[in-house]
Amino acid sequence: MELLSNLALGFQTAVTPMNLLYCLVGALIGTLIGVLPGIGPVQTIAILLPTTFALPPVSALIMLAGIYYGAQYGGSTTSILVNVPGEASSVVTCLDGHQMARQGRAGAALTISALGSFAAGSFATLVLAVLAVPLSELAFQFGPAEYFSLMVFGLIGSVVLASGSMLKAVGMIVLGLLLGMIGTDVTSGAHRFTFGIPELADGVGFVSLAMGLFGICDIINSLEKRETRDILKSKLTGLWLKKEDLRMAAPAVLRGTLCGSLLGILPGGGAIISSFTAYMIEKKCARDPERFGQGDIRGVAAPESANNAAAQTSFVPLLTLGIPPNVILAMMAGAMMIHGIQPGPRVITSNPALFWGVIVSMWLGNVILVVLNLPLVGIWVRLLSVPYRLLYPAILVFCCIGLYSVNNNTFDIGLTALCGLLGYVFHKLECEPAPLILGFVLGPMLEENLRRGMLLSRGDPSVFFTRPLSLVFLVLAAGMLIAVALPAIRRGRERAFKEDYTNV
Amino acid sequence: MRIRHPKDFLTGVMFVFFGAAAMALSSGLTIGGAAKMGPGYFPLVLGGFMVVLGSVILLRGIAGAQGSPGWPILQLKPVAIILVAVVLFSQILKPLGLLLSTAVLVVLASRASHEFRWKEALLNAAALTAIVLVVFVYFLDFQMPVWPSFLSGRL
Numbered sequence: 001m002e003l004l005s006n007l008a009l010g011f012q013t014a015v016t017p018m019n020l021l022y023c024l025v026g027a028l029i030g031t032l033i034g035v036l037p038g039i040g041p042v043q044t045i046a047i048l049l050p051t052t053f054a055l056p057p058v059s060a061l062i063m064l065a066g067i068y069y070g071a072q073y074g075g076s077t078t079s080i081l082v083n084v085p086g087e088a089s090s091v092v093t094c095l096d097g098h099q100m101a102r103q104g105r106a107g108a109a110l111t112i113s114a115l116g117s118f119a120a121g122s123f124a125t126l127v128l129a130v131l132a133v134p135l136s137e138l139a140f141q142f143g144p145a146e147y148f149s150l151m152v153f154g155l156i157g158s159v160v161l162a163s164g165s166m167l168k169a170v171g172m173i174v175l176g177l178l179l180g181m182i183g184t185d186v187t188s189g190a191h192r193f194t195f196g197i198p199e200l201a202d203g204v205g206f207v208s209l210a211m212g213l214f215g216i217c218d219i220i221n222s223l224e225k226r227e228t229r230d231i232l233k234s235k236l237t238g239l240w241l242k243k244e245d246l247r248m249a250a251p252a253v254l255r256g257t258l259c260g261s262l263l264g265i266l267p268g269g270g271a272i273i274s275s276f277t278a279y280m281i282e283k284k285c286a287r288d289p290e291r292f293g294q295g296d297i298r299g300v301a302a303p304e305s306a307n308n309a310a311a312q313t314s315f316v317p318l319l320t321l322g323i324p325p326n327v328i329l330a331m332m333a334g335a336m337m338i339h340g341i342q343p344g345p346r347v348i349t350s351n352p353a354l355f356w357g358v359i360v361s362m363w364l365g366n367v368i369l370v371v372l373n374l375p376l377v378g379i380w381v382r383l384l385s386v387p388y389r390l391l392y393p394a395i396l397v398f399c400c401i402g403l404y405s406v407n408n409n410t411f412d413i414g415l416t417a418l419c420g421l422l423g424y425v426f427h428k429l430e431c432e433p434a435p436l437i438l439g440f441v442l443g444p445m446l447e448e449n450l451r452r453g454m455l456l457s458r459g460d461p462s463v464f465f466t467r468p469l470s471l472v473f474l475v476l477a478a479g480m481l482i483a484v485a486l487p488a489i490r491r492g493r494e495r496a497f498k499e500d501y502t503n504v
Numbered sequence: 505m506r507i508r509h510p511k512d513f514l515t516g517v518m519f520v521f522f523g524a525a526a527m528a529l530s531s532g533l534t535i536g537g538a539a540k541m542g543p544g545y546f547p548l549v550l551g552g553f554m555v556v557l558g559s560v561i562l563l564r565g566i567a568g569a570q571g572s573p574g575w576p577i578l579q580l581k582p583v584a585i586i587l588v589a590v591v592l593f594s595q596i597l598k599p600l601g602l603l604l605s606t607a608v609l610v611v612l613a614s615r616a617s618h619e620f621r622w623k624e625a626l627l628n629a630a631a632l633t634a635i636v637l638v639v640f641v642y643f644l645d646f647q648m649p650v651w652p653s654f655l656s657g658r659l
Contacts, residue, residue: 054644165512168562170518174554178547185543191527192543216586223582223616341591390628393610396586397632400593400609401602405646413525413594417587424583428576429515451541459539 001430006356013357014364015480019059026063028367030070031313031373032301035078035380040088041071043218043435046210047395049338050402057339058354062361064335068318068328069121069362072271073369074111076304077380080106089271089307092279096292098298103295108241108379112297114250114370120257120305121366124312127261128359129318130346135320139345144453145440145463149473151446154323156477157267158438160484172426176439179204187451199411204419206334207403209410212419213433215399219392220424249301252282256302260309260348265316268435269324273309279307288365289438303461312362318343319355323442327434330441509565510575516562517643523554601642601651606633 027049033039046069052060075090080097093113100109140470142150159169182193183203194200241249256278263274282302283289292299315332317323323343324330333343341347341354348355360469403412426433457463464470516592526547535541589612597605607629614625640646 012641051644165561167557167564168515170514171515171554171557171561172587174550175519175522178522178554181547186532188543190533190543192533192547193526193626216590220583220586220616222584224579226618238566387619389614389619390624392617393625393628394632395612396590396613397606397609397636400590401606401636401640401648404594404597404648408596408647410594411596417590417594420590421583421587425518428578429511429518433517447546450546455540456536457539460539461538478608 002133006352007129007135007360009352009360010356010360013058013353014062014361017449019062019357020364020416022059022063023057023066023361023365027064027070027368027372029063029075029076029375029382030067030072031074031369032383033067034071034074034076034090034384035383036391037228037373039218041328042210042331043073043214043336045328046207047398047402049207049210049331050334050405051336053338053480057336057341058357060335060339060356060364061332061354063255064332065315065358065362066365068332069308069365070369071262072308072311073114073117073300074375075307076117076300077110077377079372080113080300081377081381082129083371089275089311092275092303092306095279096294096296097350099293099296100297100300100484105295108245108297109300110374112253113302114304115374116249116253116256116301118366118370119253119307120260120309121365124261124264124309125359125363125366126315127265128362129356131265132320132355134358136345136348137317139321140471143320143467144449144456145467145470146473148449148453149464149477150321150323151442151449153441153473153477154317154325155411155438156480158326158435160480162360165430166484168429168431168497171214172431172433172435173439174442176436179209179436179441180440180443180446181230186448197405199409199415202417204440205406205412207406208337208416209419210331210334210437211399211403211422211453212416212421213437215395216416216420217423217433219395220420220429222388224391245297247341249297252298252301253305255281255285256305259302259310260306263306264310264313265325267317267325270313270314270328274310275303275307276317278302304418308366315358315362319347319358320345322445327437330437333441353484413481462502507566509568510541510570511565512561512622513565514576516558516560517564518560519561521558523551523556523558526551528555541569582616588612589616598649599653601649601653601655604652605631606636636646642649 014023017063030041033041036158045064048064052063055063055449072089075085075096076093079090079093080101083094083098083101085091086093097109099115100106155173157226159166159173173274178193180203182200184190184201186190191201192314227452230319259278259281260271264270279292279299279302282298283292286292302491306388314325314329318329318333322333322342324333324343336343341351389430399412399416403416404410426436436453451464454461525593530547530551532545533544533547535540535544535548566579589609591607593609595610600608610632611625612627614620614628637650640648
């Protein structure tokens with residue numbers, strides 16, 4: 001049993017006291033920012049990236065992964081108790097979760113979302129472990145043409161599943177690709193778009209771009225909204241589930257887990273889209289759909305399981321193919337590259353301890369979250385009363401010090417301010433920054449594979465269409481574009497995203 | 505002529521600008537051919553694509569049936585204060601040191617909030633400066649100028 005020996009190696013890595021500690025720290029930070037509305041995993045990972053430089057790569061990745069799935073747990077808490085989604089992926093949980101809380105069943109809602117997340121997380125860990133080896137072996141047969149087409153497929157997937165205008169999302173990807181080209185060209189050594197600034201010879205720092213577009217820009221946007229939070233005090237009674245609840249929720253957890261696991265693997269997928277999809281599936285499956293929105297436990301169980309499952313299976317394409325399926329995994333890819341690890345099929349063979357250690361730590365992290373979260377709910381909710389006017393200066397201080405420490409220069413701080421301004425403009429023009437980050441991360445790889453592929457075929461672009469696997473990816477990409485352009489599906493997509501917004 | 509969807513129109517203008525800039529800048533680099541692409545080839549192609557895409561978005565913004573209505577509403581105070589605070593921090597970090605710069609950053613940035621109060625901001629600055637000293641200087645041992653440069657000789 002190769003799988004068992006691999007998992008054993010993972011346990012050896014993950015159960016060292018230091019890695020357990022970082023797993024705990026990541027899960028706690030994730031829960032914390034999951035509870036706080038306005039700060040999500042993307043911003044947090046961007047802000048904390050520099051602090052992980054000092055850690056060994058395994059610990060850094062364990063902690064960053066913990067932030068991602070921890071946020072899925074934390075987000076549900078505020079959705080249920082306060083009717084404020086702490087995370088975008090918990091928006092649908094508000095619908096039935098908060099109704100349950102109003103009926104005095106907050107305890108049951110919290111318990112099922114924790115147990116559902118745990119079941120989903122365990123299953124997703126298994127999916128990751130089982131799929132990893134065959135997928136990475138497949139990836140070894142990829143040449144430059146296959147990689148190029150796969151990345152095109154991934155980028156188009158992120159456009160199709162993104163909300164808002166598709167044309168704008170395509171433009172943002174291309175802008176990301178162009179920003180990724182700033183710096184020294186690997187093949188020729190020529191400086192591109194550096195404007196003679198020596199600090200730009202190494203390119204725009206990933207940390208600067210991510211922190212500017214997400215960290216700084218979000219602070220500015222929150223300040224403009226002048227939001228003031230009211231805290232609804234709902235009493236917590238009885239965390240135990242009734243038999244009836246369990247009978248209703250168990251199949252929903254199963255469906256949510258399967259839905260989330262699948263959507264997490266697909267390019268463009270991830271926690272947010274899967275929680276919406278799981279809720280819609282649940283409503284379609286139910287014999288009594290009119291009960292949804294009035295405190296049905298299935299409406300909490302399914303999306304909460306789905307978002308946690310997706311948060312974990314979205315590591316599959318990153319760790320096996322080297323393609324981040326969404327913006328958070330693009331952050332992870334950035335973190336790995338900063339630590340000198342190129343994400344992709346080689347990670348499994350060259351760094352088995354890291355690979356399996358991170359996978360096992362995800363399961364351990366889920367155990368930690370269940371054990372910690374239910375008793376600590378009261379504390380998390382009280383954290384909501386920290387006013388934003390005290391919180392955001394602290395975030396800024398963290399950002400600035402972290403930025404300086406990346407290269408020990410102040411240039412990066414100024415560059416981040418510029419990226420923040422750019423992010424502000426994007427926000428005002430309703431352009432999503434997430435596709436830009438994906439383009440930025442994939443840009444250098446995309447160009448390198450295009451150039452290598454064309455060099456090998458002596459300038460004949462048909463190589464992308466004659467190699468079978470490459471053709472499959474391109475056909476899938478084209479299929480997605482056509483599907484979205486079809487009027488019927490387009491209306492459905494617009495309606496689905498509209499529902500998202502009206503529910504927020 | 506009335507622009508029906510100003511946000512889409514402006515997005516188009518922005519994309520055309522970035523695309524044209526990329527094309528102009530990459531024309532100074534070696535372009536090469538399809539079989540042996542130079543450093544300028546891919547950016548030139550992307551820039552051209554971006555100009556076309558931006559033009560489509562721009563035209564749809566003027567006359568298209570659907571899009572986002574209304575001009576964007578800007579509030580200059582938060583964005584200006586936050587960006588100035590960050591840039592100022594980067595400029596004073598070396599001469600004034602980490603602690604003073606942190607305090608300045610916190611107080612200045614706090615002014616961006618509509619709930620700003622002097623007393624609260626100063627207390628927050630003091631608390632955060634203390635946290636920075638403990639966490640980043642003593643605990644994580646970050647290599648950065650801590651005290652003002654005119655004092656560092658004596659401390």
